[in-house]
Amino acid sequence: MIEIKHLSKTFSLKGRTVDAVRDVSLTVQDGDIYGVIGYSGAGKSTLVRCLNLLETPDSGTLTVNDSGLITVENGKIYHGENKQPMKEKQLNAMRRHIGMIFQHFNLLDRSTVFENVAYPLKYSGMSRAEISARVMEMLQLVDLTEKRDAYPSQLSGGQKQRVAIARALASHPKVLLSDEATSALDPDATESILALLRSLNEKLGLTIIMITHEMAVIKSICRHVAVMEDGRVVEEGSVYDIFAHPKQNITKHFVASASALNRVDKLLRDDSPLVRVNEGELLVRLLFSRDSVGDSVISRISRDFGVSISIVLASVEVLEGAPLGGMVAVLKGDEESVKSALDWLNKHHVEVEVLRRG
Amino acid sequence: MDELLKQWIPNVMAYKSRFLTSLSQTGQMTLRSGLIAFVIGLALGVILTVCKKDGIRPNAVLYRIIDMIVNLFRSIPFIILLIFLIPFTRLLVGTAIGVKGALVPLVFGCVPFYTRQVEAALASVDSGKVEAARSMGSGTLGIIFRVYLHEAVPDLVRATTITAISLIGLTTMAGAVGAGGIGSFAINYGQNQNHQDIVNVCVIILLVFVSLLQFLGNLLSRRTTNRGLFRRGNEK
16 A cells, blocks of 8 residues: 655745645555646656655655655655664665656666666676566566567667566566656557556556546546646546546546547537527536446436437546446426426436536 | 888988887877776766766765866866976876876876766766666666666767877877977977978877777767677577
């Protein structure tokens, strides 16, 4: 389990102070894929660098798996319940248990794929044969065994990131920090890296923390997500809930960027003819959660209540393996039947939001 | 052959043994002071890189001290440095003249230049690589040797080439403290005795030296870009 409590970090840049992380508390369960999303400058990179103490927080406590309690006060790092100052050696040992991958891969250009993956293993007391076996095992895991003698400059972006993943996991860490690992990749490579991370999560029980500014990445592999803005976590929860019920404006923005369901907001803003309603009509947004997707609710209300429905926009997302459907439609009928239709929908786990009344 | 040379460069042939001694003196000065300067400059360049404000081991005091010393010695013209250092040289190696006496000022003249070159070469190593190494638990020494020095080899080769060439230039001035060498040969036997052929041969010899060095440097720098210094094929 990863637990952060009251973590803060302030940078001073040319006399100006920037609160990169403000009093952030988070818990990530073992085996979770936890997303941290935010615009650039929101503090997500700093937050994740505090986890392996690449960045020293100003204050706060953190525990990463069996690292023991780490307390930071005034930028000094203490270890254990009785707060012993943490030595450089202990820090380095702790970092070996936390893998990290980066947006620009950060491979050694003058080393082969093999040597890059062997990097964390060398000088760790392993024999050459053991290192070689482990490296080949890792290359097999990321499906790059035939590239063992290639140099990074001979690889594609996706392949480079695979090497970086193999390198990050070579020393058996239980946690992988991913800092915008797919942001420099094309859509195909992004897809394949995300699929690889998902399979590593399942195969190795790896806990993954994904930093990204793309909601599509969160949607595709994360189970939980924290939304950061101005150094704070403004919203947190399961990806399904966040997509179904975004509360903060920034969250709504991110959700809208990755899901067709919220595109209607833009249509409304632009006053598109699609969303104009006539006298007596009602523009509604219907949200079908996992309990109601699949029921034939639409045909039910038009048949049983005599309400006619014309669909403006509809889509189904699959999040955490569960469907989340949404629809924007114009309802038409006499006031009484529309009202009872809406009541009926509510009872059947369909959330109704009236967007416009004609 | 001998006849032909005597015809073309009579004075050089007349002072043949002196000429060869001068060549050997220049060679010795370049190699010996170069070797020492290489080690010291590399070390200082690494320390500057590591102790920088955003380096892996920030140390403002050490940085400022080295930075200041480097700037100080870089601003003194070499011919002045030569005579300025005479008392110090005598203290350090027992004599201030000859090849031995020239080594100290040559090192002092060359190290600041080389230190800056090394610093620039190491600065070109992507900070992301350093961060990745830190995230894998590498300590300061690990990062210096396995990331900085390892990744910067092509740039370091270039820097070393440039420094070696400028060092050859410095050695020609070492004649001022009686160290001999090709520079003082050109002045004493060429210019002062009005033997133009001696000067010409000195120029040609230096030209060949420097071109050869530049060629080797370029070759090595190219060969080390994005690959190991020497291909190892035994890890299969």
